Amino acid sequence: MKKTISLLLAAAIISISATACSSTSTTSTSSAADASSAAVSEAVSETPASSAAVEAVTGSITASGSSALYPLVKDAVGKFKKSNPDVSITLNAGGSGTGLKQVADGTVNIGNSDVEAASKLPADQASQLVDHKVCVIAMAPIVNKDVSEKVKSLTAQQLADIFTAKIKNWKEVGGPDEPITLVTRPTTSGSRALFKQYALNNAEEASNKSLETDDSGTLLQNVSSHKGAIGYVALSYLINNTSVSTMSIDGVEPTLENVYNGKYNVWGYEHMYTKGEPTGAVKAFLDYMQSDEYGNSVETLGYNVTSKMTVSR
Secondary structure, X not given: OHHHHHHHHHHHHHHHHHHHXXXXXXXXXXXXXXXXXXXXXXXHHHHHHXXXXXXXXXXXXXXXXXXXXXXXXXXXXXXXXXXXXXXXXXXXXXXXXXXXXXHHHOOOOEEEXXXXXXXXXXXXXXXXXXXXXXXXXXXXXEEOHHHHOOOOEEOHHHHHHHHOOOOOEXXXXXXXXXXXXXXXXXXXXXHHHHHXXXXXXXXXXXXXXXXXXXXXXXXXXXXXXOOOEEEXXXXXXXXXXXXXXXXXXXXXXXXXXXXXXXXXXXXXXEEEEEEOOOOHHHHHHHHHHOOHHHHHHHHHOOXXXXXXXXXXX
């Protein structure tokens, strides 16, 4: 009998010990779970703080200048405002010289230019500007379609002789027997400066005041509506355009690919200048234009992505 009672007491002790261990384990597990929940809660509570860094901005931006860069900036404005609806943005073309002068004077926040500021402004004014390179632009010679039926390419020398009025009839380069009509740009034009340097070997372009314009849309219309006409525009203005024909130079077509690989030489960087370092909405917009997010739109609109160039200047 005593032996039976002893066995029962031992079993009871073992049962109580097991329950105690189970209780301790549950308590530890519960504490770990509480700590984990606290960590998750802390991480979640930090999320709004990091999101605040990309909050929509407010303010106003004014920009003017290059007509060649205008389509890209206009597209970027529309996309930027979707995330920043309270930013007021005023954008005008008018030519690189105008944009540079206005940003140097402080009448606009951003001056868009096809050329470096030092080529258009006095040294003391240019030194106050900060350059933001946003892409690469190529200039293409364009002609009326009646010309391209017979002439597909010009040598660099023929092109220079045409734009300096040494060659005055298309028959001199194998084209139709009709006079060459120059559609020119004003001396303030950044597109003109770029074309002069890289297409004309710095020869001075002849003037035709009756058809002179720095509005690339107007220039396209003038070339398409005048027989024998020739001019030049940025590739961005030739996207889905069939009213004129492009002219190759030394057999090389003006295409994005030929700019990337260095075969086509008439290109330059597109600059967006600010007077001093930008802040607020201006900085946010320029950051957006140079971001990977917006980079996908650059080629679609006829511009080259700077980071993809195999040549540089």
